[in-house]
Amino acid sequence: MSEAIAQLVRVDRISKHFGEGETRVDALREVSLEVHPREVVALLGPSGSGKTTLLNVIGCILDASSGSMDLDGERVIENGSWQRRDLRKLRLDKIGFIFQSHNLLPFLDATDNIAIVLQLAGADSKAARRRALELLDYLEVGNRGTSMPATLSGGEAQRVAIARALANKPRIILADEPTAALDSKRAGIVMDLLRKLANEQNASIIAVTHDEKIFDRFDRMFYLRDGRLESS
Amino acid sequence: MNLAYRDIRHSLGRFLLTCVGLGLLLGVVLAMIGIYRGLVVDALTIARAPAIDLWIVEASTRGPFAEASRIPGDTREAIARIAGVESAGSITYQTAEAEHQGRKLRLYVIGHEPTRPGGPPPLLDGRGIGQSHFELVADRASGLVLGDRVPFGRSTFTVVGRTINNVNSGGDPAVYMTLADAQKLQFDLSPSASRVQRARGATPAGRDTVNAVVARLKPHASPEGVAETVRRWKHLSAITQEAQEAILSQSLVDRARRQIGLFTSLLLVVSAVIIALIIYTMTMEKLKQIATLKLIGAPDRTIVAMIVQQAMALGFIGFFTGALLILNIKDYFPRRVILEPDNVLALGAVVFIVCLLSSGLGVRAALRVDPATALGG
Numbered sequence: 001m002s003e004a005i006a007q008l009v010r011v012d013r014i015s016k017h018f019g020e021g022e023t024r025v026d027a028l029r030e031v032s033l034e035v036h037p038r039e040v041v042a043l044l045g046p047s048g049s050g051k052t053t054l055l056n057v058i059g060c061i062l063d064a065s066s067g068s069m070d071l072d073g074e075r076v077i078e079n080g081s082w083q084r085r086d087l088r089k090l091r092l093d094k095i096g097f098i099f100q101s102h103n104l105l106p107f108l109d110a111t112d113n114i115a116i117v118l119q120l121a122g123a124d125s126k127a128a129r130r131r132a133l134e135l136l137d138y139l140e141v142g143n144r145g146t147s148m149p150a151t152l153s154g155g156e157a158q159r160v161a162i163a164r165a166l167a168n169k170p171r172i173i174l175a176d177e178p179t180a181a182l183d184s185k186r187a188g189i190v191m192d193l194l195r196k197l198a199n200e201q202n203a204s205i206i207a208v209t210h211d212e213k214i215f216d217r218f219d220r221m222f223y224l225r226d227g228r229l230e231s232s
Numbered sequence: 233m234n235l236a237y238r239d240i241r242h243s244l245g246r247f248l249l250t251c252v253g254l255g256l257l258l259g260v261v262l263a264m265i266g267i268y269r270g271l272v273v274d275a276l277t278i279a280r281a282p283a284i285d286l287w288i289v290e291a292s293t294r295g296p297f298a299e300a301s302r303i304p305g306d307t308r309e310a311i312a313r314i315a316g317v318e319s320a321g322s323i324t325y326q327t328a329e330a331e332h333q334g335r336k337l338r339l340y341v342i343g344h345e346p347t348r349p350g351g352p353p354p355l356l357d358g359r360g361i362g363q364s365h366f367e368l369v370a371d372r373a374s375g376l377v378l379g380d381r382v383p384f385g386r387s388t389f390t391v392v393g394r395t396i397n398n399v400n401s402g403g404d405p406a407v408y409m410t411l412a413d414a415q416k417l418q419f420d421l422s423p424s425a426s427r428v429q430r431a432r433g434a435t436p437a438g439r440d441t442v443n444a445v446v447a448r449l450k451p452h453a454s455p456e457g458v459a460e461t462v463r464r465w466k467h468l469s470a471i472t473q474e475a476q477e478a479i480l481s482q483s484l485v486d487r488a489r490r491q492i493g494l495f496t497s498l499l500l501v502v503s504a505v506i507i508a509l510i511i512y513t514m515t516m517e518k519l520k521q522i523a524t525l526k527l528i529g530a531p532d533r534t535i536v537a538m539i540v541q542q543a544m545a546l547g548f549i550g551f552f553t554g555a556l557l558i559l560n561i562k563d564y565f566p567r568r569v570i571l572e573p574d575n576v577l578a579l580g581a582v583v584f585i586v587c588l589l590s591s592g593l594g595v596r597a598a599l600r601v602d603p604a605t606a607l608g609g
Contacts, residue, residue, distance in 0.1 A: 052607060061527065061604045092529030103524045103606055105235075107242030112233060119233055120529050148242070164528070176607045 006073060007034040008171055008204040009058060014067035014077070016053055016227075027053040029227040030067065035204040037171070040195055040217065043208045045224035051208045052176065054224065058206060059095055059174050060087045071095075072171050092121050096165030098207075100177035102157040104149035110136060110160045111145040117167040135163035139193065155186040162193060166201070173197065175207035184213050191217040235525075235534065236541035239518070250510060251546060255553025257503050262558045262579060264496040266569035271492060273570055275401035275485040278340070279476050281353045282323070284446040285455045287471040288462055294471065296325050296443040297401070298479050303468065305415075305440035308348075314461055316453030321348030322442040324414045327404060330382050337374055337382070339407045340400040343414020349448045352408045358393030365413055369393040371405035384409075385417045401485050403567045415439045500582065507550075507583075508590035511543045515594030522598045523605035532599060539594045547587035551580055 016028040028050045035041050043051040056062035057069065060076065069077040072094050076083055084090050091097075104113045114132035119125065136142045139159040141152075149157055158178065165173055175194070179187035191214050198205050207218075215221065223230045240247045279297065287296070288303070288311055295301025305322055312320040324343035329336055344350035346361045352369045358378045361367045368389040370376040380391040389409060398406045409417075419439040449458060459470035471479070481489070515522075522535055555576055562569040 052604075056604050056607065059527075059607075061602070061607070088526075088529050088531060091527065097527055097607070099524075099606060103520070105521055105524065107235075107239040108233075112238070116233055116235075116530075117528050120531075120534070125233065 007036050007070075008072055009033070009035040009206065010070040011054075011058065012068040012070075014054075014057060014064045014069060015080075016050075016057060016062065016065050026227050028057070028064070031224070031227070031229045032067075033222055033229060035172075035206055037202045037204055038198045039219045040191075040198050040205040040207070042215065042218040042221040043206060043224060044210075044221050049224040050227040051224055053227075055174055055176060055206065055208050058172070059097065060084075060090050092117070092168060094170050094172055096168070096170040096173040098158075098162055098165045098173060098175035098178045100180045102149070102154075102161035102181075104152075104157055104160055104164070106149050109146050109148055110141065110152065110163075113149065113160055114164045114167050117164055121168050131167065132163070135166055136160070139163050154181050155189065158182060158186070158190055159193070162190070162197075166197060169201060171201070171203050173203055173205045175205065175209075177209055177211070178207055179209065179211050179214055187211060187214055188217075234541070235538040236545065239538065240542060240545060247546070248549075251549040252553055254503075254507065254510065254546060254550030255557065257499075257506060258551050258554030258579070258583065259557040260554075261496065261499045261503055262554055262571065262576065263562070263565070263569060264492060264499055265575050265579065266558065266562060266571045267565070267567060268489065268492040268496060269570040269572065269575060270568035271401070271485055271488055272481055274399050274403060274568055275480045276477055277398055278325075278342070278400050278406060279473070279480055281395075281398060281406070282321075282344075282350045282446050283353075283448070284349045285449040285453075285473050286317075286447040286458055286462075287473070287476050288320075288445040288447065289443070289469050289471065291467050291469045293469060294479050294483070296323075297476075298483050301443050302441050303443075303445065305442050307442070307468065308345075308445045310465075311445050311447055311462065314447075314458060316449050316458045316461075318448045318450045318453075319349055320445050320447040321345045321350035322411055322445050323350040324411065324418055324443045326414070326418050327400075327402075328384060328417065330384055332376065332380065332382050337376075338404050339370070339374060340402075340404040341384070341414055341417065342406055342408050343411040343418070343442075344408060345411050350446045352393070352395050352406075353398060354395075355393045356396040358391070360393055361408065361410060362392070364410055366390060367392045367409065369395060369408040371395045371398040371407065373397075373399055374405035374407065376407075382407075384413075387413065387416075389413070397568060399568065401480065411442070415441070503583075504586040504590065507543075507547060507586050508593055510546065511539070511587070511590045512593045512597065514542060515539055515597050519597070519601050520606060523601045523603050526601065526603035527606045535598050536595050539598055540588070540591045543587040543591035543594070544584070547583045548580075551583045555580075 011033045013030045013032050015030050017024055017026045045051050057064050064077050064080050066080040111132045114135055115128035118128035118131055136145050141156050141159045144156055179190050194205050289295035289301035290303050293299040293301045308320050308322045326341050328341045329338050366389050368391045370391050372394050376391045378391055382389050455472040462468050462470035
């Protein structure tokens with residue numbers, strides 16, 4: 001990866017602990033990492049190693065106990081304190097989420113599941129639907145625009161979820177076990193898609209995964225154990 | 233994009249069933265309110281029917297409804313001569329049973345003098361009593377129709393006119409007959425009992441007794457002033473129309489009124505708890521979706537609006553279902569159900585407030601949801 005491209009995600013000595021005294025649990029211990037544009041990286045590690053905690057901190061869902069973090073060149077955490085008040089807006093503008101189970105809203109059709117993100121960002125209804133349909137076409141599920149999530153196959157639902165994550169053209173996409181619910185073939189297709197997105201949208205993709213069959217699809221893998229980053 | 237509407241549309245059948253269930257409950261609440269109102273109105277109907285100003289009854293009684301009252305039949309002439317009295321009429325009240333077309337009718341028999349105060353209110357159909365004997369004006373609730381012949385005592389009466397909504401506080405339909413017929417029915421002994429009395433040498437009791445005399449006053453006469461004049465006769469008591477109505481509503485039906493009032497209040501509390509539980513459960517079922525919404529950047533107001541709008545939709549659809557149901561079946565209730573617009577609107581307002589407060593529970597739960605829940609921990 002070229003050094004000339006600034007990192008999209010920079011985590012600097014981030015620690016996170018829960019509880020105090022005897023009940024204190026150190027979920028992250030001075031973790032540092034950088035992810036650049038067009039990189040697809042994996043967070044690996046056994047259960048309880050801190051992968052999801054790190055993903056939550058990067059996703060601005062969970063605060064850090066100490067350390068700093070920059071997203072897309074903006075200082076978001078400084079010495080364990082948020083530097084932005086409106087984290088919701090930050091998430092809406094900069095971060096897209098892809099879930100283990102697609103987490104599509106069951107009462108909205110595929111198009112509206114994507115359009116809602118755009119509308120929350122201020123787009124009008126028509127423009128939001130137009131962009132949603134474009135995304136569905138881009139992810140090759142354009143024919144399922146009016147389908148409700150319950151009628152979509154696992155692969156289709158995951159594509160719609162990916163389309164939703166891309167709706168606001170975020171530069172950082174966080175994926176929590178994105179292929180866990182898919183068979184090998186579909187898992188491969190989803191990873192190809194994420195790679196394509198990273199390249200075409202100049203985005204960084206960070207995925208938590210246990211899925212060994214897709215390990216070769218990542219540019220780098222960060223291995224966490226007991227809250228510490230062991231290797232990358 | 234209205235999320236509340238989309239969510240409702242997604243599970244429309246379930247939502248409508250919930251609304252119907254709530255509607256039935258609110259319908260029962262409305263019915264109880266209607267019965268409560270009906271009870272109060274029924275209690276006053278008979279007292280209001282003659283449209284008079286003063287009731288003259290036996291001394292030291294609050295008759296003729298709350299307590300028994302018997303006064304001589306000639307009292308009417310004495311009352312009619314008091315200054316300020318425009319006209320007066322004697323009246324009797326009694327509950328009687330009659331058999332008609334194979335079924336027992338429980339009726340509230342009112343004896344009156346047809347040309348004097350004390351007669352029925354404006355008629356639904358037919359005419360007033362025109363003969364001295366054996367004619368009846370019956371309320372529609374009795375099931376009698378014009379021309380029906382009804383046996384009372386040893387006589388048979390013909391229905392010549394009908395009133396509507398003219399029942400006593402117990403719900404028994406009123407029938408009007410001449411004072412003479414009513415006195416005969418009330419005071420005459422059966423032939424065998426009469427023979428026994430004669431054999432004992434007892435003097436036959438006079439039947440010229442009435443339960444009350446009602447008086448209509450001249451336009452500028454003071455009811456209290458005339459009542460005071462009547463009370464100077466120690467054997468009589470006088471009650472103004474206003475006081476009579478107070479006796480009826482506060483004394484005669486007070487316990488039933490309070491009973492129904494308390495039951496209605498309990499039903500309202502139960503409804504409030506059920507509405508709160510439904511809305512809370514609806515929210516709890518959507519926690520993962522709410523977490524997802526938060527994660528993708530939905531502001532709290534979007535989530536709050538979704539819950540509150542659903543609560544309002546539930547309340548209003550339920551309320552209108554219940555109101556529609558009761559308005560359509562209220563005439564089939566054995567007792568009168570009176571739903572005034574203000575009662576219905578008041579319940580609507582209560583439902584609105586309950587829904588708003590109930591949705592607070594759901595909103596509280598939703599706002600506490602951690603967006604990280606959507607990521608699976």
